[in-house]
Amino acid sequence: MRRPVTLRLLATLAATAMGATVCVALTSPQASAAVGSATGFATRNGGTTGGAGGQTVRATTGTQIHAALCNRASSSTPIIIQVEGTINHGNTTKVSGSSCNTAADVIELKQISNVTILGVGNGAVFDQLGIHIREASNIIIQNVTVRNVKKSGSPTSNGGDAIGMEADVRNVWVDHVTLEASGGESEGFDGLFDMKDNTQYVTLSYSILRNSGRGGLIGSSESDRSNGFVTYHHNLYENIDSRTPLLRGGVAHIYNNHYVRLNESGINSRAGAQAKVDNNYFQNSKDVLGTFYTDQAGYWQVSGNIFDNVTWSSRSGDNNPAGPNPTSNTSVSIPYSFSLDSASCVPSIVSQTAGANKGIRTSNGNCTPQSPTAGPTTPTPGPTTPTPGPTSPTPTPSQPSGTNLSIGAGSDGSSKASGTSYGDVRDGNMSTAWSPSGSTGSISIKWGSATSVSRINIREASGATGNIRNWRVVNHDNGAVLTSGTGAGVITFAPTSLRKITFEITSSSGTPRVAEFETYAG
Known part of the structure; x- marks a missing residue:
């Protein structure tokens, strides 16, 4: 029987940090795993609900986050981890258990499902410590900051990615986060938001990505085309050299984002990728859309975008910008509903809503910020490929005829x-x-x-x-x-x-x- 919400359980977790026993307060199951509901491609493939319905755990160290994962009944038992404070190398150790597969010096979400990580209180900052999602599904990360993750120099974490996903990842919603670095690859940093090796059904929304050489990618190489169905909306990309994002194969929906100071290139669609690019605002930037650094072409459908002080280089060899007057060279079908803000108001609405610790406000499609309402994140039924179709049927009561194939299986x-x-x-x-x-x-x-x-x-x-x-x-x-x-x-x-x-x-x-x-x- 579910305990009343007013009851609290204090669970002593078998993990140690700096020689002390870690204790995490657990509340009773919550109705919602996050503020609001997933959007974009994260609503497909059965939906993304994170830890909805599971216990809520409070964590102030990386070790406590790992311990909460390891203390679950199974690797798929839903859990909501509320994080407050600074998570860093000094307080993030490996914890062992049958429901987890963690590692030191990185937040490891590996071979698990049904997890929400939610920044609360005075905020959650993952300092020089990346979040690694591998062989996992149904993950929500909301209202956190991840900064200065390095792949070289000291300290290193997560291959230099602020948030990295790889190896059979499904259904991830990253919302109202701030991802930032302090330089490019020569300074030891890599991507802010990377997906590779069969990662699908991901949404990045209302987030800030800034001060990095690389914004992020879909696909680790021209042959890694098993990724896709990714939505980027209402994000701020600021002072990024390239990869906003880099697409190698797959389908991406990119709308209502504000791009400021893209220094070398922006949306890089290549290796057969298809990008639907709607109502974005590109400002003080260079080569914001095209196929760059490869002879394997990608494709785009463009509408409603504003190009404000954007410069375009000449086309030659493996440098093929879409401008100075970008036109569509493909048609991309989007299987979910969405509301477009006018591109003219994107700088304003994004500045009021995007990033961690901004109140988790969203847009109503009329360029007006909306206060959050917490509620169940009910999945939107949908097919595994992005083609519109009817809602999945409600089970019928009639008894099937024929042989029950389960007998003897x-x-x-x-x-x-x-x-x-x-x-x-x-x-x-x-x-x-x-x-x-x-x-x-x-x-x-x-x-x-x-x-x-x-x-x-x-x-x-x-x-x-x-x-x-x-x-x-x-x-x-x-x-x-x-x-x-x-x-x-x-x-x-x-x-x-x-x-x-x-x-x-x-x-x-x-x-x-x-x-x-x-x-x-x-």
Whole structure:
């Protein structure tokens, strides 16, 4: 049973910093993991909710952040980490546990999911210490400052990236943050916001990126084209040499950003990338859009932008600016709704809303800043590729016909509560059931060879009917989301040949108990 909000639990975490036991105050589960809701591509692929529904933990050191991750029941148990104070090398050590994979001298979000890091109180500053997201999903970072992260010199952290994502990362929303350096690569710094090696469904919103040689990239090389579906909106890029961003393949939506003093180049679309560039304000800058430093072309669709004192170099060799009069050379479809501020007011609205410790204000699309309202970050159902489509179907109550393919198959999952088993969902017995170790988790059915499935039936155990709220069905072979929705029952989707299918519970109103996970060919 969920404890009342007024109760507090003091958890002593088995981690040490400077020889002292780390104690972190935990509150009861919260209704929301962040202020407001995710926007842009982070709303697709099942949505980005971070630690919504999980416990809230207060941390004032990097070690406490790691300890909070390691103290969870599983690596997917939702958690909201409220951070206040300065996080640095001196207070960030490795913590071990079954639900984490941390390291010293970096905030390591590795092989985990369902986490929110939220700056509170007098602010959170990650000083010379980067945030590394690897093999992770459903992550929110909001209202923090990350500054002066170096890859060479002393001290070093995170390869020099303020925030870096790599290796099968999905659904990250970074909002109202300030990312800054004090120079370029020769001074030991790298990118402020980098994505590589299969990172998808990311939004960077209402943030400040400044005083760096490199703003950020999508793709580590011309051959790393597994990344994409990234939204950048209402950000300030100021005094950046290049990469605002650099795109190698993939799709990016770039709107309502203010660019000031881009010294060498700006949005660099190359290697087949497609950028939709809407209603941005470019000011006192050079070569703000084009394909640079490569002969592998990228593409863009432009509309409503203002170019204020922008200079353009001549086209030659691997230098191909889009100006002086940028025109579209492709068409990019955006699968989510959004409201565009007029480009003429972008400098004003961005200055009032972007960055950490600015009140987490946003724009209403009419160039007017809005005060925040906290609320549940409900995911927007959507396909795994950015093509508009209908909302995922609500499960129908009828019992599927045909053979239940789960009988005789294998099963596994993210975690299991005491007394439950993964095999309980495929034994044909409604009196046995699987439960995750927390309020969310996943259960999978798997076969030795490719099997066609187009319908599943999630049958909740007696006494737990209605506990499952939001979910998504995933083709575990490639990570594609087949469908998503609310409530257990019969779920249909396009016939898919796969070896393993996963039912992910992303929120619940009580302890989920799945008695049977039935699968059918049609």
